[in-house]
Amino acid sequence: MTEVQAADIQGRLAAVRQALDAAADRAGRRVELMAVSKTFPAEAVEAAAAAGQRIFGENYAQEGCAKIEALRAAHPELPLVWHFIGPLQSNKTRMVAEHFDWVDSVDRLKIAERLSSQRPETMPDLNIMIEVNIDGEASKSGVAPGALEELLEAVRGLPRLKLRGLMTIPAPAQTHDEQMKPLAAMRALFDRLAPRYGLDVLSMGMSADMLTAVEAGSTMVRVGSAIFGPRHYPGRA
Ligand SMILES: *Cc1c(COP(=O)(O)O)cnc(C)c1O
Secondary structure (H helix, E strand, C coil): CCHHHHHHHHHHHHHHHHHHHHHHHHHCCCCEEEEECCCCCHHHHHHHHHCCCCEEEECCHHHHHHHHHHHHHHCCCCCCEEEECCCCCHHHHHHHHHHCCEEEEECCHHHHHHHHHHCCCCCCCEEEEEEECCCCCCCCCCECHHHHHHHHHHHHCCCCEEEEEEEECCCCCCCHHHHHHHHHHHHHHHHHHHHHHCCCEEECCCCCCHHHHHHHCCCEEEECHHHHCCCCCCCCC
């Protein structure tokens, strides 16, 4: 990572933060910014952290754990907060439970049970969000809205986990109104369930829809490419 690349990241981060703060002011709500650093090197995280960013999101267990270790080794003084936001398979739960502060993509009880039993006693409780498939796309991860309460009930009793909120990734939509539909449905679901389950985070909004998401009620947006630039996946066109 060159100095120019680091400065690019910091410039884009400042622009995102400014737009987000303005939207949060309009909404009259505090909104946190997660920087999604998947596929980018630890140096990209360092550049964002040097500009004050503290919350980071990673999608892939091995890549994320390696980055967490690299950042802790290089900057033990930085209080970075790491969210796991990708699909999580059973054979990766242990490394995630041993490294991350949050898992935002829990959509099955079995995964929550494994995280609960594998979270080290020496670490604080693992913060948990349930991922909801709000628009019912067949191919997507996330629990169906109709099955959400049963999962919340089961997860809230598990030791070493702290149930914190709901996360969703709506299907990409072009217009403001199309973006708003699933986001508003998610907000309604959150408002209904948050008091009963003590939820305080509604994670929705990515680079393309973060301002609409804040308008709809998001308390945490997950922004990758608008901060770090376009992603290049090795082995993919
Ligand atoms: C990659 C990813 C993001 C960030 O997407 P951008 O469009 O680059 O902002 C947010 N949330 C999840 C779950 C992701 O996988």
